[in-house]
Amino acid sequence: MLQQTQVSRVLLKYGEFLERFPTLESLARARPARVMDAWNGLGYYARARNLHRLAKSVARDGDGEAVLPNDPAGLRALPGVGAYTAGAVASFAFERRAALVDTNVARVLRRVFAPGVDATRGAGQRALWALATALLPRTGRTTYIHNQALMELGALVCTARIRHCDRCPVRAVCATYAANDS
Numbered sequence: 001m002l003q004q005t006q007v008s009r010v011l012l013k014y015g016e017f018l019e020r021f022p023t024l025e026s027l028a029r030a031r032p033a034r035v036m037d038a039w040n041g042l043g044y045y046a047r048a049r050n051l052h053r054l055a056k057s058v059a060r061d062g063d064g065e066a067v068l069p070n071d072p073a074g075l076r077a078l079p080g081v082g083a084y085t086a087g088a089v090a091s092f093a094f095e096r097r098a099a100l101v102d103t104n105v106a107r108v109l110r111r112v113f114a115p116g117v118d119a120t121r122g123a124g125q126r127a128l129w130a131l132a133t134a135l136l137p138r139t140g141r142t143t144y145i146h147n148q149a150l151m152e153l154g155a156l157v158c159t160a161r162i163r164h165c166d167r168c169p170v171r172a173v174c175a176t177y178a179a180n181d182s
């Protein structure tokens with residue numbers, strides 16, 4: 001729901017959607033029109049179609065115990081799941097040792113370690129994913145905290161609009177800070 005949609009708009013729909021479809025099985029069984037109706041107001045309906053297909057694919061054997069794969073590769077194989085979503089679900093839902101790079105994390109990694117990298121190009125994105133992977137802590141539990149912290153840093157401190165270097169916890173190792181502010 002959060003792909004290209006603000007949190008405030010998603011919050012209005014998220015609880016309601018879960019009330020209508022509390023399990024992957026209930027979503028898998030639903031008629032497409034009912035899923036679209038529950039998605040009404042969020043736009044970008046390809047997400048709803050993908051989510052419906054995803055539920056059907058994991059609930060296929062009908063044993064009532066559909067669960068998502070817990071690793072990034074398994075998650076990537078599902079409809080509508082990209083690299084970031086796979087990493088986020090593996091890390092935050094299953095506490096797996098998985099990297100994730102969204103816009104905020106990409107900005108932080110670039111500014112701290114690789115100011116010369118162009119994150120709009122494929123090679124730059126691959127370099128940032130490699131950095132994110134190399135930085136992972138040793139355990140899944142610590143990775144959960146590490147990934148949350150990286151996202152928060154990008155959302156609240158090292159933002160697209162302004163760099164709050166004066167209160168940044170990674171200032172001492174930041175290449176951008178060293179180049180511009182020291």
Ligand code: SF4
Pocket residue numbers: 108111112157158159163164165168169170171174175176177
């Ligand atoms: S020191 Fe400044 S540029 Fe570096 S990560 Fe922190 S806020 Fe961003």
